[in-house]
Amino acid sequence: MGGDFGPRVTVPASLRALKENPSLYILLVGDQAQISACLPEHSAYLSRIEICHSDISVAMDENPKSALRHYKGSSIHLAVQSVADRKADACVSAGNTGALAVISRYLLKMYPGVSRPAICTLLPSRAGECLMLDLGANLACDEYDLFQFAMMGSAMAGVMQNKASPSVGLLNVGEEELKGTDQIRRAAALFSSSPHIEYKGFVEGSDIFTGDVDVIVCDGISGNTALKTSEGVVRFLFQQIRQAFNRSLYSRFISLLARPVLKRLRRSLNPEQYNGAVLLGLQGVVVKSHGAAEAEGFYRAIVHAQRAVKADLCQKVAEKIQAQ
Amino acid sequence: MGGDFGPRVTVPASLRALKENPSLYILLVGDQAQISACLPEHSAYLSRIEICHSDISVAMDENPKSALRHYKGSSIHLAVQSVADRKADACVSAGNTGALAVISRYLLKMYPGVSRPAICTLLPSRAGECLMLDLGANLACDEYDLFQFAMMGSAMAGVMQNKASPSVGLLNVGEEELKGTDQIRRAAALFSSSPHIEYKGFVEGSDIFTGDVDVIVCDGISGNTALKTSEGVVRFLFQQIRQAFNRSLYSRFISLLARPVLKRLRRSLNPEQYNGAVLLGLQGVVVKSHGAAEAEGFYRAIVHAQRAVKADLCQKVAEKIQAQ
Structure with missing residues (x-):
């Protein structure tokens, strides 16, 4: 409903x-x-x-x-x-x-050792895909919450993408060590000292799509802002592309010829393709679809849930966290 | 340097x-x-x-x-x-x-009534341009900081874009009234009760580029995240467009014909075009260029500073704030 x-x-x-x-x-x-x-x-x-x-x-x-x-x-x-x-x-x-x-x-219920569910999704990147969490379930996060997200994200990248030791970045307003709030710097210290996380340092919003890291950890406000901003930019750019190809008789002619290319591009970049975020840390698979998703997007969310069930995601994430 | x-x-x-x-x-x-x-x-x-x-x-x-x-x-x-x-x-x-x-x-020094400078930039939107602040000068902001940003942003939209009563949106993780932190809801209450702000309610990251509001107010962390994420998406999309046009002999042929269209598109969407953020609230014009800006971008930042000087931006923003 x-x-x-x-x-x-x-x-x-x-x-x-x-x-x-x-x-x-x-x-x-x-x-x-x-x-x-x-x-x-x-x-x-x-x-x-x-x-x-x-x-x-x-x-x-x-x-x-x-x-x-x-x-x-x-x-x-x-x-x-x-x-x-x-x-x-x-x-x-x-x-x-x-x-x-x-x-x-x-x-x-949560798995032991996890205090709150984190919303985690896959985003496209130059290297293929990047996992990002939390995307809005936890607005205020302390360093321990962020550490749990890092552990769960690493485990999920291991289970769903077969990455042996996924690299983790911490979203911040700059890459330099001194940047950000006290809390984010405390989280960085915690990440650095853990043998269970392949921590690569701070990343910025522009690094989400470069594929430099496999997992990006952030609080729910930043994650939600980044996710929704990127959707907005994609929509804006496609509208600009349409306009650019509609400007003149010549460009309209080109757009006819370029239609298969543009169509494939549109399909591969459509945010609906990436719809479906897992609520990690729960003792059961729960997938959140974007409220504005259309049938294509909601279908992807169902597929995502099936993948999570087949990979036994929740159990394996719990095992990894408990083993560490 | x-x-x-x-x-x-x-x-x-x-x-x-x-x-x-x-x-x-x-x-x-x-x-x-x-x-x-x-x-x-x-x-x-x-x-x-x-x-x-x-x-x-x-x-x-x-x-x-x-x-x-x-x-x-x-x-x-x-x-x-x-x-x-x-x-x-x-x-x-x-x-x-x-x-x-x-x-x-x-x-x-700051103008009376303003406690800290806010970084403010113009972003492209369907309606033309949208002003956004703060973009990273203030990581932790309370409702009064956000209110000052709203006042300064409205004044700047008035001075630089000749908008009589610019509409203001408050960036949040959702549009519903209950969404977000206590602090953001307190800011919303403050905005709603002010006769000096044309407050339109919460906006999300995806609304930055729709042009639904003239000014978007946020704390420095969210603003910085949104700005850098959007730059990352633009770069990623242009790389995907290049790849799509490089896939086959046919698409490479089309890309030759489409070159003028794509070039114009690239030029109009290049983040360098929008480089140069004003530090609002100061008794003098200070413009921050992106650290990664190239000559085109830094040139735009100089032009932006000239526009601010010609429009007597700082003085007019101060007058508007003091008059209210």
Whole structure:
């Protein structure tokens, strides 16, 4: 029910995921009437769909703690509960991020040694992909929170990208040692002294896409700002590209010829391709989709959840943290 | 002497500025030998250049307070001093940002009612341009700091862009009222209750480039992260565009035909075009150039300083703040 579009996006995305993966089953949690209206009357995939009705949904601007206390039968609650009850292997939601994090933490519990879930996503980089966390679940972070993010991010890069000793950068306002707040410098000292982190020093926003490090650690405010800014820039640039190719008769002619190139470019850079962030540290797979994601994006988030389940991500991240 | 390249960039940029503007005079502050090595032997512009020698320069990783105390005769110190002494109308530096802010505040003083300088720059947006501050001079900001930024940013948009009542957005991790830290919500309350700010509510990183608001207010960490992330994305995208046009014989052929279009696009989106951030709130024009700026970028920073002087920016910002 969550996100800007609800079942209009989540249902078609689910149908596509069912088509692509014959071993997938999907439990759609939400308003039965609204969901059914988005389902085709006859489809081979209906046999692998189950609807779990809920007529309560948590609004996008609801306070997370109030969502936990007062919305017990809400779709977000029931969806996470289905993972806690092992009725589902993973939960994917485009709903209220704070509510999803608080409810997941309450129902699924954290792995020992982890205090709060961190939102972690893959971003494109020159070297392939870069993992970044936290992206908005934790606004105020001390050095120990950041250290946990570094440990979990390293473990995830190991599990999901087969990187033996992933390099870690700490996001800051400059690369020089003296830059940043006291807290970020304390985190840097903690990172440097740990044998379990391949720490490479401070990185800046411009380093996210260079591929210089495999994992970028930051507090939720900086991570969220960086992620959303980059989405904004991509949209702005594509609009500028369209305008540039529309300026004259000549450029319009070129744009016709260049269409396959531009189309491929657009597809590979579309932020929807990278939609789906894992809430790391939980004893269960919970994937957060961007609230504004369309069917393509929500489909990617489902695929991301499947990858996490197949790789046994949560368990392996926990093992790595406990072994260290 | 500052930035990644020193006189190799600042001197050619100065020569270009002198060429473009016959009424401009430039005082080059730094190591005479290094500066002279970058100057042509014969040039009509030499008569409008004066060198102010200093053999001390503040390193990019020097602590700002130590730069103020222990580098009295440094190039950055003398450059700001020349504005304080009214020998120069403006100072442009690619040096250590923190040192520039601290030294400027000490030598030039703030306008009454302003506690600290804020770094403010223009960014491209669909609607033309958007002003954003602070971009890294103030890492920890309370609601009153943010309110001062909003006032100064509004005044600057009025003076430099002739906007009668510029709209102001407050950068946050979400647009809903409950989002963000207590401090940002307190700032929002302060903004809402002020008759002097055309406050439009929270904006996210993705809104910087949409042009929905004229001024975006944020703390230095978020602003710096957003700015540097956007530079990184632009560089990454242009590299992806190059790759896409290099993939096949057909796409290489198209890229030849599309060269004028792509070149114009590159020029208009080049972050160097937007280089040059004003340190607002000071009793004098100080413009900070990106440390990594090349001659094109540093030239833009000089032009920006000229625009600020011609518009009598500092005085007008002070008048607006005092009148309210």
